[in-house]
Amino acid sequence: MASTTGSAEVGHAGKRIAVIGAGIIGCSTAFHLLKAGARQVTIIEAREPAAATTGAGAGFVSHWSAGMFPLGEEGLQLQQYGLDFYRAIHEVGVEIGYRPNGTLMMALTEAGRERFVRPVLDSPHAPAEMQDLTARQIGEKTRGLIDATQVHSGAFNPHGIQLDTRLATGVMVDEIVKMGGVFRNGTAVTGIYDAGSHVKIQTDKGEFEVDGVVVAAGAWNNEVLRDLGWRLPLLRVMATRIVTDGRGLPSTLPTVQCRELRLWLRESFGAVMWGTGRHYQPYYQTGDDWIEPGQPRNADLMQAMDDVELAQLQKIFPPLRGSKVSSWAQGVPCYTPDSGLIVGHVPGTTNVVAVGGDNETGVSHGPGLGRLSAELILGQKPFVDTTRFRLDRFARDSYATEAEIAAALPAWSGHQPAGPVSLRQ
Incomplete structure (x- = not known):
């Protein structure tokens, strides 16, 4: 697999680095650490790699800074890095289900166009190739996936990919x-302590010391960080994706986003994969504070989404008519109050970096966040300015509960029901 970083630095060979979490961000961190010259890299995972939220991801990547997420130029650089990273994997001939089919932000009405599509088209971060499509053009481009009589218009980014x-x-x-990294699967971290010269990691399999730690545990980040006295403002949400039985769809269809429905939808090996944010469930509403590592399995939530949404979606997407649920999965993405990413040293520590707050964009930003985490823990200059992603942009006690975080988000407070888009990627 081609390297997307610079040459390895021999001075890092002796540093002992642990990465907690083997989702797409944690694995990207370990990959970039090894590419940078670190030779003692251990990945600690409570289950198996990609066994939690990453494995439930819908797998699409695009330029979300263009009118969809307030991540600015820095976010755009991370998004482009992700696009380039996955293309590099594909170009060496490794199968990752890669589809360079673009991303369609679709509106059902004129109001929807002005509220959701216009900001994408007018964004300074939109690529020059962004296309303003009429309903007829949407029908032609999606080749039967969308009934053009049911939609208004859309913005098409040809650079979006699926995987x-x-x-x-x-x-x-x-x-x-291959590069010498070591996985400790089935190992739960119970505490970390920064002693200044080193970090102690306590697990259910014993204790060991390292020179630096990157915490990339997703919905479990705060459990790992607990003993450091810092809590990230993360709203943990149970999100569901459904895959239908085979619909005979071509592998050339774009990802579809419709914020009026809080919907994402894409082709997956001939079937339809879809999900809607209207049936996401914040964990604090369940009364559960502790989440079992891995993927949730709430069949009632999945069935409610299918029962409620399918009738409307079948009018817009003909391939869903008569479809059946072939498989489904759930993950626990985490939202932040400002919809921004998190990466940086944990305040009060010198040897611990935390990364997360994916806001359902972990697949898009995972490669870049992994590289940033590696650079920060190794003391290198980050390839992207991390100021807007720092942990301490939030005051230590600014959000005492996840309910307070939810109230700060339009999607969960009810002020804007269409809210931040459901990406589920």
Whole structure:
């Protein structure tokens, strides 16, 4: 697999680095650490690589800074890095379900166009190739996936891609092992302590010391960080994706986003994969504070989404008519109050970096966030300015509960029901 970083630095060979979490961000961190010259890299994972939210991801990547997420130029650089990273994997002939089919932000009405599509078209971060499509053009481009009489218009980014998240993570795992990285699967971290000269990591399999730690545990980040006295403002949400039975769809269809429906939808090996944010469930509403590592399995939530949404979606997407649920999965993406990413040293520590707050964009930003985490823990200059992603942009006690984080988000407070888009990628 081609390297997307600079040459390895011999001075890092002796540093002992642990990465906690083997999702797409954690594996990207380990990959970039090894590419940078670190030779003692250990990945600690409570289950198996990609066994949690990453494995439930829908797997699409695009320029989300263009009118969809307030991530600015820095976010755009991370998004482009992700696009280039996955293309590099594909170009060496490794199967990751790669589809260079673009991303369609679709509106059903004139109001929807002005609220959701116009900001994409007018964004300074939109690529020059962004296309303003009429309903007829949408019908032609999607080749029967969308009934053009049911939609208004859309913005099409030809640079968007689709991939299989498990396959992509598996490629990184193989590369990490080839370069000498060590996986400690089935190992739960129970505490970390920064002693200044080193970090102690306590697990259910024993204690060991390292020179630096990157915490990339997703929805479990705060459990790992607990003993450091810092809590990230993360709203943990149970999100569901459904894959239909085979619909005979071509592999050339774009990812579809419709914020009026809080919907994402894409082709996956001839079937339809879809999900809607209207049936996401914040964990604090369940009364559960602790989440079992891995993927949730709430069949009632999945069935409610299918029962409620399908009738409307079948009018817009003919291939869903008569479809059946072939498989489904759930993950626990984490939202932040400002919809921004998180990466940086944990305040009060010198040897611990935390990364997360994916806001359902972990697959898009995972490669870049992994590289940034590696650079930060190794003391290198980050390839992207991390100021807007720092942990301490939030005051230590600014959000005492996840309910307070939810109230700060339009999607969960109810002020804007269409809210931040459901990416589920």
